[in-house]
Amino acid sequence: MKLTISYPVLITFILVATLWVLVPSIMNWLIDGTENLETKGQYGDMYGIVTSFFSGITLILLVYTVLQQQQQIKISENSLNDQMKQTQLNREELQDTRKEFEQQNRTLSLQRFETTFFNLLNLQTFITNNLKFYPQFVIPFRLLGTTQDIDIKPPAPLIGKEVVKNEMERLAVLIGKEEFPYNPLDDEHQNQFYKIQEIYTNYYIDSDPLKQYLENIDTISDFILRSEEIQEHSKPFYIKLLSSQLTEYELAYYFYYQTLILDKRYDEKSLKGLDILSHVRQSSLLHDTHINFYFNDAVSGDS
Numbered sequence: 001m002k003l004t005i006s007y008p009v010l011i012t013f014i015l016v017a018t019l020w021v022l023v024p025s026i027m028n029w030l031i032d033g034t035e036n037l038e039t040k041g042q043y044g045d046m047y048g049i050v051t052s053f054f055s056g057i058t059l060i061l062l063v064y065t066v067l068q069q070q071q072q073i074k075i076s077e078n079s080l081n082d083q084m085k086q087t088q089l090n091r092e093e094l095q096d097t098r099k100e101f102e103q104q105n106r107t108l109s110l111q112r113f114e115t116t117f118f119n120l121l122n123l124q125t126f127i128t129n130n131l132k133f134y135p136q137f138v139i140p141f142r143l144l145g146t147t148q149d150i151d152i153k154p155p156a157p158l159i160g161k162e163v164v165k166n167e168m169e170r171l172a173v174l175i176g177k178e179e180f181p182y183n184p185l186d187d188e189h190q191n192q193f194y195k196i197q198e199i200y201t202n203y204y205i206d207s208d209p210l211k212q213y214l215e216n217i218d219t220i221s222d223f224i225l226r227s228e229e230i231q232e233h234s235k236p237f238y239i240k241l242l243s244s245q246l247t248e249y250e251l252a253y254y255f256y257y258q259t260l261i262l263d264k265r266y267d268e269k270s271l272k273g274l275d276i277l278s279h280v281r282q283s284s285l286l287h288d289t290h291i292n293f294y295f296n297d298a299v300s301g302d303s
Contacts, residue, residue, distance in 0.1 A: 109229035117238060120220045121245060127213050131163040165249040167210060171256065172286050174199050193293065200260045214257050217242070221276055225269070236273030243279040251276070252284040259293040266295045 135155045158166050175196050204211075224238045243251065255277055258264035270278050282291045 113227055113229040116223065117220070120216070120223060121242070124213075124216050124220065124245065127216055128164075129160050131158075131160055131209070131213060133158040133163045133166055133209065161247055161250065164210065164213070164247070164253055168249045168253050171200065171203065171253070174203055175286055196290075197260045200256055204257070204261055210253070214254060217246075217254060217276070225274060239274055239276060240279065243276045246276075248281060248284040251280045252286075255280045255285065255294070256290075264294070 134157045220242055221239065224235055224242070227235075230238070246254065258277055264275075264277060266277075267275075269275050277294055280291075280294075282288055285291060
């Protein structure tokens with residue numbers, strides 16, 4: 001290991017050694033070369049002067065060193081305090097940055113969700129606007145077999161939401177508005193439910209022109225419920241926004257599709273406003289009692 005020599009220490013050592021060697025000559029010169037024993041004894045005490053001198057210097061240096069150490073400790077404490085303050089500021093800045101990042105992330109997540117949500121709504125509007133139904137064209141019996149020119153225009157096709165309204169009216173004819181009230185406490189009426197369910201199931205499977213229309217509403221609803229990009233308390237707002245895009249006829253038709261085909265029932269999601277059916281008006285159904293299809297568990301066939 002390489003030793004390093006401090007030049008101030010070396011110079012001090014040389015000065016002390018020189019002084020130690022020169023003191024006898026200096027003192028001998030001062031006492032004029034006297035050779036008596038008393039003087040010789042005093043001659044031996046000459047180094048006491050040097051010892052006292054250096055002892056005083058040592059004490060002074062010791063005090064000076066202590067004061068320097070105290071000052072250095074104070075400087076170190078101030079530096080440590082400054083570092084702690086800076087660390088605290090850095091921590092606060094980091095927390096602010098994290099909060100800002102989380103806010104930006106929530107904003108971006110909300111933007112992504114709403115972009116997809118409104119695209120799905122636009123798709124629903126496109127599907128609805130492209131719905132068409134051509135009413136049957138029947139030539140009056142009195143004109144059959146005649147040779148005269150007949151100028152009869154076929155009825156205009158139904159387009160968009162009018163198709164849903166027409167399907168609701170056709171469903172009313174099949175089910176019968178007054179024939180099938182439903183009472184969940186009455187076994188006879190319980191059987192009526194199964195009749196209604198069978199009628200609608202056959203109608204839906206065989207010829208329902210609104211399958212894509214209904215399934216897309218399901219897609220939008222499931223997208224809202226499953227999304228992790230929005231908070232739970234915000235989801236009822238988007239469910240309500242979706243339901244507001246549908247007319248009473250559409251909500252009623254969707255109600256029968258959900259309860260009779262998919263066996264949808266009132267549950268915890270409904271209680272939290274996370275179900276479109278919670279926005280269906282009882283008066284828009286084919287019979288007021290049909291609302292019990294949704295609220296009564298017995299109609300699911302599990303009892």
